[in-house]
Amino acid sequence: MMPFMERSAGMSRKTFISILALLLVFSISLVGCSNQESMSPAEDSEPKDSEVVQHNGENEEGIEEQSDIKEEKQAETKYEEEKTEEVGEVQEASEDAEDNRSLNEESNEENISESNAGGSEETNTESLKEHQENVVYISVNRLNVRTDSRADSKTLGSLGKGNEVTVIEEVKNEETTWYKIRYENAEGSNEGWVSSEYTVKDIHELLSSPTIFQDEEMNTYFTSSTLFDDHTVIAYYGHPNSEIMGIVGRHSKEELISLLQKTSEKYDAVNEDKSVIPAIYLVYGTVQPRGEISTMSFDLVMSYIETAYKNGVLVYLDHQIGKHDPVNAINETLPFLRFPNVHLAIDPEWRTDKPMKEVGYVTGEELNAIQNKMREYMTTNEIEGKRQLVFHQFLDSMIHDIEAVSVDYDPVWLVHNTSGWGPPEGKIATHTRNAKATNIPYKGFKLWYFYSNKPGVHFDNPLMTPEQVLELNPAPGLIIYQ
Template sequence: MELPAWLPSERTVSAFVVLILALTIALLAAGRGDRTLLGAGSNAVPTKSNGQVVAQVEAPRPKLGVAATPEAPAVGGGALLTPAPAIEYATAPLLATPPPDPAYDPMVDGLLPHFRILTYYGHPHDANMGIVGEHAIEDVHRLLIEEAERYEIADPDREVIAAFELIATVAQRVPGADGTYILDTDIKTLTEWVNYAADHDMLVFLDVQIGRGSVAAELEKVRSLLLRPNVHLAIDPEFAVADGQTPGDHIGSVWAESITYAQNELAALVEAHNLPPKVLIVHQFREDMIKEKETLRPVPGVQLVIDADGFGDPDLKTSVYNILVRDEPVEFGGIKLFYRQDKPLMEPSDVVDLNPSPDLVIYQ
């Protein structure tokens, strides 16, 4: 049957369909360009538990104290701030666990990726801030070891080291005497937990929340404890807010150069005091919580872990992990799980099956 002359030819129709498909694909790709994330839910705008919108803070450039340049001494008379070595990103994933090495030396090679670190997070005096504050130290230790055993069953090829992550400087909604919106955990409490951990072959991470202060200033508060071989550092950008902003009302962020500063300070401690390599955790649940993340590089003597933070269901947590850890490799990767808020809670077998398998797992 002959088609009417006014109908377009078959070739014209095909070309039109191809054009429409190409435009659709281009629009979808552009839509994926802004991958602002939420670890706490699937909303496009971060909210608090009462539904109030939480503003996003534009992070100020880091305040590095008097150590802002390589020529100036660090706060407290520490080592000089030196630029991170220019190490190119590998084309293969940097997070993959190599085969066991019989020549492994933790004093030289560090804990990762030979071990997996399993951490319980919180404040010893506050049950609302994580599992650490919900029980006596002996019970926290017992529960942590039980969880570690489940991970060794899920992944028999990787030994687990247990750790406490203690909030050493706590973000507040009031400015305090120094205007930093930070309350320091008493050194006696921190020392008790560090001593207990050392007696039981455990690690301790001291978590600093920054407020309106600086990474340099908060690091100085825990420097003496960082001289202990089993003590490491964690930075929480969520509570690093700009002037005029309040922790908890605004989601904060840090610049990569502040993280590099911490790496260099830890590396200087390691070298000066003949310590095993330090581990530095940086928590993140949105892409914009680490400004200029692409400039981060490994620093000898320090093992940098980007922790995919935030609560949610397993699909959301996997997506956040994929974007912040798998797709933006720096050195090592971690994930935080929430006993109360994650519904359902990911099983150890699900966690170790993430790609790449996490080097660090935190429970809050």
């Protein structure tokens, strides 16, 4: 049977790719998405709970963004604009200013290139132990990484606030203490020098309150070894700066959690076997042209993690991989596992340097390697609880050698999620096909709310009810609404 995204539209693969390209154009347009033109009352439909409610043209409480989220979006928009500039232009601007700016100015420079030093190296338990003993975190928005322990040495790239690095050498040059660091990002493993002035030893020093994650009752709840045996997860998906990418971008955090809890209650009412736990699913790393990745800022991510924690809500951080090695793609999201309500995800669809021309993939061995890296990080850093790793699939070609995938990476909990939009019969057919991968028993299922009739904006028609979703075989343990 053809995958539902092709079959439901009755189109060729070439046409499917063309539509996918159009979808990508909308998906990556994070900048300015909050200023889209208003739709007519008939089109301006907001998903409420598990159904679609048509607006009557009047302003609905909670639909407009709150002032705090607007400020976050403005700050993030500025960051995204800088991230998507041509690398050559950014490097040239950085070099021209090199001789005239102080170390303090360098540490806060936002308009500079991403780090590109070094290559990939295999992570092992011994190196992770060293990392744990000497780890520090970047404390400013952008900090230059240099070739030597001098402010006038060449810039290799930069690190962002919250990035985790390992100190391998320390020297004092005049009044400044410099760290030689090793760090891992989507490019792989790298080394360079940074000023120690702009680092902290404890990541909690970067939070709105250093004691926010010290609720013992909440921590016990989030890290229970039977959390996913006892609960079905109901998640809302998207990016805070994009209304088109999902429901997350159409509401303030407070409004989002209120709606999410109501949706969870609907599932709880018909779910006889398990309780329900709500979650927010953030697209942390969004693919850009040529496979570049634009990531959310640390402060924006933490604003969701903190709010979710206070309300008993999980958070998933999804990386779309792009041109990068998928095993390296999770390097920047691993440190967020230090917070008890955080889980990770990757999206094979966007593992490509031609995101407008082809659908990406990962291999079974790559999924195993990602799980292994995640397990090693958790073990070395003594991170408690089970942590899920989600991957999406709607085409057979998205997972090569799926039979090679293992789930023997405890405490990592692998989730095989059925993605894609369309009518119920097509979605069910795709889920049934994915269910044949019995070596990955824990399944997920994604639904798409109606948002707009504009070309390239997709949705399920009709949206499946909670009863229909729970009747799937196998019943999904993770249910995502986009």
